[in-house]
Amino acid sequence: MKVRFGTAGIPLSCKGGSLEGIQCVRDMGLDAFEFEFVHGAKMGLGLAAECGKTAREAGVSLSAHGPYYVNLISEDAEKARASVERILQTARILSAAGGGRAVFHPGYYGKKGADAAYKEMKKRFREIVEKIAAEKLNAVLAPETTGGAAEFGSLQELISLSREFGTNRVNLTIDFAHVHCREGKGWVKEKKDYAKIFYEVEKRLGKQGVQNFHSHFTGVRFTEKGEKNHLAIDSDSPPFKPLAELLAEQGYAGTIISESPTIEADALAMKRIYEKSSGLR
Ligand SMILES: [Zn+2]
Numbered sequence: 001m002k003v004r005f006g007t008a009g010i011p012l013s014c015k016g017g018s019l020e021g022i023q024c025v026r027d028m029g030l031d032a033f034e035f036e037f038v039h040g041a042k043m044g045l046g047l048a049a050e051c052g053k054t055a056r057e058a059g060v061s062l063s064a065h066g067p068y069y070v071n072l073i074s075e076d077a078e079k080a081r082a083s084v085e086r087i088l089q090t091a092r093i094l095s096a097a098g099g100g101r102a103v104f105h106p107g108y109y110g111k112k113g114a115d116a117a118y119k120e121m122k123k124r125f126r127e128i129v130e131k132i133a134a135e136k137l138n139a140v141l142a143p144e145t146t147g148g149a150a151e152f153g154s155l156q157e158l159i160s161l162s163r164e165f166g167t168n169r170v171n172l173t174i175d176f177a178h179v180h181c182r183e184g185k186g187w188v189k190e191k192k193d194y195a196k197i198f199y200e201v202e203k204r205l206g207k208q209g210v211q212n213f214h215s216h217f218t219g220v221r222f223t224e225k226g227e228k229n230h231l232a233i234d235s236d237s238p239p240f241k242p243l244a245e246l247l248a249e250q251g252y253a254g255t256i257i258s259e260s261p262t263i264e265a266d267a268l269a270m271k272r273i274y275e276k277s278s279g280l281r
Contacts (some may be wrong), residue, residue, distance in 0.1 A: 003247055004061055004255045005271040006032025008216070013263035018043065019051050026058035030267050034062040034103065034257045041089040045096040052097035059221050061255060063101040063142070063214060066090035071107035072124040073117055073152065083107070084086050084128055091132055091139035099138030101214045103173045106143045106152045117152050118160070125161055141170045142214055147178035148226030155179055155197065167208050174201070174215040177259070179228070180238040181222030188238035194246045213254030217243075217270060218261075230259060233266040240270055241277075248277040 007030065010021035018035055025033045025054030033055065035043070041064070043051075055062050067090070070083040091102045109117045125141065134138060143161060146153030158172035179197060180188040187193060201209040217240065233240050246252070260266035 002253055003274055004030075004032040005267045005274070006030050006034060006060070006255065006257050007120065007263045007267050008065065008257050008259045009036030009263070012262070013264060016122050017047075019047065019054055022051055022054050022058060022060050022062075024266075026060050026079055027220040028264060028268060030264070030271065031202050032061045032063070032255045032257060035094070035097075037064055037066055037090055037093070038068050040067055041086060041093055042280075043093050045093065048093045048096035052156035056098060061100065062094065062097050063103060063255070063257070064090050064094040064097075066102060067103035068105065070104055070262055073107045073109060073112065073120045075112070078238075084124060084131075087128055087141070088131055088135075091128075091137050091141075092135070094139045095137040100140070101142035101171065101173065102139045103142045103144050105146055105214075107263060108150055109152055114157075118157060121152060122161065122164060123155075125165060125170060132169075141165075142173040143170070144173040144216065145175045145178045145182070146211065146226075147175070147181050147220070147222065148248065149183045151226070153178075154182065155200060159201060159209075162209070163204050165211075167205055171202075171205075171209070171212075171214065174213060175259075176215060176238060176243065177218045178227060179214075181220050181227050183226035184222060184226065186222065186237070189242075191246050193238075194243045198250070200209040200244065210250070210252045211254070213252065214257075215254060216257050216259045218259040218266075228259055232262050233258075233269055241273055244270070244277040247274060255274070 004225045014024035219235035221228045258267035
């Protein structure tokens with residue numbers, strides 16, 4: 001049981017595309033890579049398969065972040081349909097690369113109340129889950145906890161969706177910075193705050209939820225409306241060290257993708273802090 005550390009997309013110091021990025025991540029001593037399809041999932045399936053082969057040989061686990069332009073519960077039926085397709089396209093590429101978590105931001109409440117939004121979201125998720133099964137894709141839907149009060153995706157909402165479909169089909173991405181700043185609270189400060197997050201996950205998703213979690217980490221600046229911009233890990237907003245200590249103490253296992261502005265330097269910094277906490281160093 002251990003925690004993998006990786007980068008959101010190609011490390012800043014690496015030249016080339018995703019294929020080179022995966023090799024580069026491995027050479028640095030990291031072991032996870034998240035494809036960044038945030039501006040469109042356009043990678044060819046042949047290249048995806050090559051990336052998958054390289055990742056397997058390098059011992060690097062893969063995930064994919066789908067396009068930002070997604071609102072599964074848009075009032076506009078065409079936008080909702082296009083959103084389903086964007087997530088499916090992310091899943092197809094990821095599946096060609098050997099599978100993993102397909103990460104995305106599910107959408108916006110709009111004029112809907114939280115309950116109505118959840119019901120509609122569940123319908124959309126069912127549709128995507130069925131298409132993934134029909135196309136025999138190897139991808140787990142991994143909706144990400146969101147940072148803005150207007151965005152669907154509280155920790156509880158995403159745990160509920162994961163429980164509803166089973167974690168082999170839907171398993172949330174915990175974006176710690178987003179959980180920290182959602183609704184402008186900035187409440188994640190100590191080990192007990194992280195423990196609360198993992199407690200909720202384990203209580204409702206079981207061991208599976210904390211033994212194979214997928215997450216994003218970065219420092220974050222925020223207002224009462226939510227996330228403003230990303231900061232380096234040493235901003236301590238939220239602090240990483242208490243999380244590392246909790247993971248080490250509890251033996252939780254999973255993946256932490258660095259979304260810091262200094263992506264790979266902070267992925268490595270987090271790895272070092274975690275290893276120190278685990279007594280691995
Ligand atoms: Zn994201």
